[in-house]
Amino acid sequence: MALLRVESGTFSFGDAVIFNGVDLTVSKGETLCLLGPNGCGKTTLIDCILGFYKLDQGRIMIDDKPVNTLSPKQIAQMIAYVPQKHGRHFSFSVLDVLLMGRAPYTTFYGSPDASDIRRAENILDSLGLSHLKHRDYTRLSGGETQLVMIMRALIQETQVIVMDEPTAHLDFKHELIVLETIVRLIKERGLTLVMATHFPNHAFYFENQGIPVQVAFMNQQRVNSAGPPSRALTEKNLESFYHVKTCVINHPVPGKGTIKHIIPIQTNSNHEKIKQGQ
Amino acid sequence: MNPYGFYSFILGSPLMLVLVSIFLGRYPISIAEILTLFASPFTGQDINATHFGIIFYVRVPRVLLGALVGGSLAVSGAAFQGLFRNPLVSSGMLGVSSGAGFGAALALILCNDFFYVYPFSFGFGLVAVFLCFFIGRVTGSTQAITLVLGGVIVGSIFSALISFLKYVADPYDELPAIVFWLMGSLSRAEYTQILMAGIPMALGSAGLMMIRWRLNVLAMGDKEAHALGINVNRNRAFIIVCATLATAGAVCVSGVIGWVGLVVPHMGRMIIGNNNKDLIPVTFSIGATFLVLVDDISRLITTSEMPLGILTSLIGGPFFIYLLKQTKGREW
Numbered sequence: 001m002a003l004l005r006v007e008s009g010t011f012s013f014g015d016a017v018i019f020n021g022v023d024l025t026v027s028k029g030e031t032l033c034l035l036g037p038n039g040c041g042k043t044t045l046i047d048c049i050l051g052f053y054k055l056d057q058g059r060i061m062i063d064d065k066p067v068n069t070l071s072p073k074q075i076a077q078m079i080a081y082v083p084q085k086h087g088r089h090f091s092f093s094v095l096d097v098l099l100m101g102r103a104p105y106t107t108f109y110g111s112p113d114a115s116d117i118r119r120a121e122n123i124l125d126s127l128g129l130s131h132l133k134h135r136d137y138t139r140l141s142g143g144e145t146q147l148v149m150i151m152r153a154l155i156q157e158t159q160v161i162v163m164d165e166p167t168a169h170l171d172f173k174h175e176l177i178v179l180e181t182i183v184r185l186i187k188e189r190g191l192t193l194v195m196a197t198h199f200p201n202h203a204f205y206f207e208n209q210g211i212p213v214q215v216a217f218m219n220q221q222r223v224n225s226a227g228p229p230s231r232a233l234t235e236k237n238l239e240s241f242y243h244v245k246t247c248v249i250n251h252p253v254p255g256k257g258t259i260k261h262i263i264p265i266q267t268n269s270n271h272e273k274i275k276q277g278q
Numbered sequence: 279m280n281p282y283g284f285y286s287f288i289l290g291s292p293l294m295l296v297l298v299s300i301f302l303g304r305y306p307i308s309i310a311e312i313l314t315l316f317a318s319p320f321t322g323q324d325i326n327a328t329h330f331g332i333i334f335y336v337r338v339p340r341v342l343l344g345a346l347v348g349g350s351l352a353v354s355g356a357a358f359q360g361l362f363r364n365p366l367v368s369s370g371m372l373g374v375s376s377g378a379g380f381g382a383a384l385a386l387i388l389c390n391d392f393f394y395v396y397p398f399s400f401g402f403g404l405v406a407v408f409l410c411f412f413i414g415r416v417t418g419s420t421q422a423i424t425l426v427l428g429g430v431i432v433g434s435i436f437s438a439l440i441s442f443l444k445y446v447a448d449p450y451d452e453l454p455a456i457v458f459w460l461m462g463s464l465s466r467a468e469y470t471q472i473l474m475a476g477i478p479m480a481l482g483s484a485g486l487m488m489i490r491w492r493l494n495v496l497a498m499g500d501k502e503a504h505a506l507g508i509n510v511n512r513n514r515a516f517i518i519v520c521a522t523l524a525t526a527g528a529v530c531v532s533g534v535i536g537w538v539g540l541v542v543p544h545m546g547r548m549i550i551g552n553n554n555k556d557l558i559p560v561t562f563s564i565g566a567t568f569l570v571l572v573d574d575i576s577r578l579i580t581t582s583e584m585p586l587g588i589l590t591s592l593i594g595g596p597f598f599i600y601l602l603k604q605t606k607g608r609e610w
Contacts, residue, residue, distance in 0.1 A: 076507025104507030
């Protein structure tokens with residue numbers, strides 16, 4: 001069942017067309033990896049899905065309701081958002097930040113109550129992050145901040161979570177911690193996830209973990225749905241999309257089965273330059 | 279601090295000071311005499327009419343007005359800082375203070391009567407904020423940054439207009455009145471003003487008190503606030519209207535009192551943290567306490583009262599540094 005659908009979506013800032021005729025379908029319990037180079041419009045597409053911008057043409061359906069007819073509050077009860085880069089201005093405690101995820105369920109003049117605090121504590125507990133509860137969130141590391149943002153999305157109790165490059169700017173270990181957390185949450189809670197990412201290997205990572213994944217390539221105002229990673233992320237496709245020569249390997253890991261991974265070899269332009277040099 | 283202690287502290291400190299302040303003043307009335315005065319309805323004792331007038335028509339309204347003005351300026355400043363995600367913003371940032379100052383100066387020159395100062399300054403305070411919105415509209419957005427820019431432009435236009443009015447004002451009569459009004463004072467406090475200016479101040483402060491938790495969410499930035507289910511434009515407009523009412527109400531009765539709307543919120547942030555749910559009430563309380571205290575000092579140190587705008591900075595500055603040292607900027 002399609003939970004989230006973009007139907008021939010078109011959006012432009014003034015004269016600059018960002019994307020045109022975009023069709024996307026995400027089924028319940030499925031993860032969509034949206035791949036594309038910097039500036040291809042991934043973030044704008046996500047903003048449209050969140051209802052922050054309105055499409056010029058086409059429509060976005062969430063649970064069979066058009067997003068543009070819903071109030072921010074109704075949207076926020078169905079889609080949660082994990083930003084790419086979070087601007088931190090005031091030092092709130094981690095608990096205060098998590099409680100903001102309850103905003104779609106509070107009245108205009110209300111604030112979170114004891115049951116909301118319990119929800120936040122449960123989520124901290126389930127991810128083994130209770131020690132962060134009273135920490136000042138402006139002094140957390142990048143990885144910890146991202147985990148807080150993911151927890152804030154969880155406490156919103158939505159069917160869909162949209163993440164905009166959740167592992168950008170993270171170090172080697174924290175990137176994996178965030179990915180492992182996402183995988184765990186998808187498995188435990190049956191989340192539907194839309195994730196924009198620069199790294200095609202993330203799609204393989206999810207697939208290796210046994211999660212239903214779809215890949216979509218976004219470039220030059222277009223989005224192409226390419227199916228599951230094994231079919232989409234072939235050496236040929238990667239070369240035509242990224243202009244990078246790659247090697248997709250199948251590697252048996254004891255206890256994990258066979259894992260797939262993309263190894264970048266060289267960019268096409270470099271390749272040509274080297275040839276010319278010879 | 280437990281919630282019970284917390285609320286009794288934030289309610290108690292300004293109330294305490296309001297009570298104490300009634301006993302302070304240049305005119306010598308002993309504590310015993312004041313207590314007799316308060317007890318007279320029950321004891322039926324004869325009262326001194328002069329003392330009665332001074333206590334109930336001079337000191338009480340003045341102290342109440344001081345508390346209301348201080349609290350209103352402080353919460354508006356705290357709300358604007360959260361809304362514009364900028365700790366350097368003050369209650370006057372959308373041009374309310376300059377607009378109100380211009381209105382007051384205009385009334386003093388045109389009508390030469392203090393009665394017209396209140397409606398004129400209140401009205402022009404609102405006009406200034408509308409102009410900011412209009413400037414924001416020109417660029418086709420109501421983004422925070424265009425509003426801030428609009429505030430700077432409107433503020434400087436009204437400052438220039440104030441200078442122009444000072445330049446054309448009668449230097450022996452009108453000019454001093456304008457200059458002293460701009461320095462701020464509570465000396466003209468009467469019950470009618472508390473009622474008239476008190477309504478916008480109370481409405482504005484109550485509105486901010488109501489929506490205070492949402493200020494946290496709005497401080498996350500427009501996109502995140504939207505994704506958290508907040509109608510950003512509607513909430514922002516509500517906060518601006520409330521803060522403007524509160525500030526314009528305060529400025530029109532007390533003149534331009536700087537510092538309170540900028541630094542008192544930071545005192546609150548240092549004491550209680552940035553969560554607006556606690557910060558807004560605490561800031562109101564500190565603002566009220568602070569202004570009543572400063573006004574007490576202004577009434578006591580010289581026979582001719584020192585303008586408040588001077589004292590708020592002279593007293594607030596060292597206190598702020600002390601607080602900074604005590605808390606080492608924790609939570610801030």
